[in-house]
Amino acid sequence: MLIDEVNLTVKAGNGGNGAATFKRNAQTSRGGPDGGNGGNGGNIYIEGINDMQALSEYRYKKVITAEDGIKGAKQNLYGRNGKDTLIRVPIGSTVSDEKTKQVWEIENETQKILITKGGKGGRGNNEFKSATNQTPTYAEKGEVGEERFLKIELKLIADIGLIGLPNAGKSSLLEVLTNAHPKIGNYPFTTLEPNLGVMPSTKGRGKILADIPGLIEGASGGKGLGIKFLRHIEKTIVLVHCIDATNAQIEKEYETVRNELKNYNESLLSKPELVLLTKSDLVTQPQIEKNLKILKRLNKNIMTISIYDDNRLGELKERLIKF
Template sequence: MASSFIDKARITVRAGDGGNGAIAFHREKYVAAGGPDGGDGGRGGSIILEVDDHMSTLMDFRYKRKYAAGNGMDGQGKRKFGRNGEDLVIRVPRGTLVRDAETNEIMADMSGSEPFVLCRGGRGGWGNSHFATPTRQVPRFAKAGLPGESRDVILELKLLADVGLVGFPNVGKSTLLSVVSKAQPKIANYHFTTLFPNLGVVWVDEGVSFVMADIPGIIEGASEGAGLGHDFLRHIDRCRLLVHVVDVSGSEGRDPAADFDAINEELARYSPDLAARPQIVAANKTDIMASPEALEALRAHVEALGYPLFEISAAAHKGTRELVEGIAERLSVLPPVTVYEPEYVPRAPKVDADTPLDIQHEGGVWLVEGPWLRRIMANVNFGDYESRMWFDRTLRDAGVFRRLEEMGIQDGDTVSMDGFEFEYQR
């Protein structure tokens, strides 16, 4: 059965490119040699994710799949810097996981309120005013801006709820949520009334409350994708406690104990960890129960497995207070809601060193330039030891140090690469 609820989406994001540096020279009456005065290009805009608590689905990403931030503007004469590209802020529901589409690794868990920079804009290129030296007073070149980062990502929504209501469709989960919280889920007497999870805050006592989620009805075969399948099973992943609602009225001719086992089997097939999550059983619709023997058989079955059972009638508001207090007591000794740690490690850029670098020795400084060098430097974090070592190995493998030594570089000489200067050591 198709659902209008969207809780997983794949999108393509691209940060803005940096603007190009300008080649310009100062022109002023009575000033014979004004010199270079080309300004730098602006930084490209970044792609930033922010949590929006007014969003509850990823529906916005169904029709728009590509997002791009603004490019930086080129520099101008008179040392005018180009304007920075505008950042693009993408809003997502709280609880959204961000995965790298290629590796499926978690890049960020948008459960807090901190924004996440998904793609960084490219640096702006330097204008020719940066390249004047005592021996090169008229530099007729500038740096192009660096490209912004781009990637495909998967957004996956996992609800931030303490308690998840599970059970077959039409067992009364929506009614229970509406009774114990201020949530107003759609309620009707047919299967799959709930097509997307509803959340409600349940107040227990002063300073004691919890978030409960009504997960759409799970059916047999859900772990293989039957019915609403994986679309909704993933929402239980963060829940600390499952409340298993079972219809004991007999109105549909079903065996409550068999229903209980069938749902737990689906949970185990989807995730053994989820099946091992603590459970409380809520025997619902006791006010219209045709056979008390079915309730007692269910009680004996679940208590033998170590699960407590509460008799309730959500529609008649019977036993719901005792259930809520039992849930709060159980939650008080359980660990907090899971927040996923990032697994993503940025991949080192591929280096095509076939094109030789331009190396010049001017004014006591060795200038090393080239397109592939600028590309890899855009991905180096010079504040990180491992990143610096990777950069050193890349240059060594590409033969850059060998060429410098053949040209006569000495220990202690200054090397300039794309505006970064360091002292050469063999």
């Protein structure tokens, strides 16, 4: 199961307290101050990782802490700093602070973000001695580490998003266009979570395709699997809208999906859209012509496809790469 949203409380380490002690040994019973400083609390960092499943670690672990600094001790012993904690999130995640509304986009594996800072260690009494006070009994307390309430959402970074009603043939296309092997079935809601695949390109890097679960009317109100998976196509460059050519009410199908996109985020409607009339091998040529005529009124960017027609698949790849 793909975990694509988690809420976490992150609490950096507290600083260790400074010590308030005095030298005591066989020679001196009333020596000067010798309390050491406390160590700093550990920080918490967030780093990107190229692993779509990375959030699964935080499915049950809801509070993330870093180690507290160790307190100072006598004989001017400094406390050690607390160890830092690293939270690894998949590239493409958005991290937001629920209170301050700050947002961090995790876009690569090299950026390491300091998300909460550990508290500074307190100074021991040795640091407070002065000409006027040779025997300070005072030492600082360590500062409290920062705390935040974070929401981490994964938005897959795909170039091309496959959308459509259940059973439209989205996963089948992912299978023939890319290296992926998604589950395919002749029933609705075969796909329960997004699949990614890479389509090789002769020019430059391959293109990443995302296949998401089918949408139905009312998905934005929670019907079927809902629209939460649409977040994964928010960052794509182009949407490939799959419509099953064997269906009778093509226009209604098109509008249903467009309407759910709109209800999720209106800006999805302005993304370039390629409409694919799928499973063309199952219908007659006149039927195809009729459907194309209907769809052309809705979107000029349209082509028919069958997973059994290698020529058409080649054409489709070229068209997608051009986007």
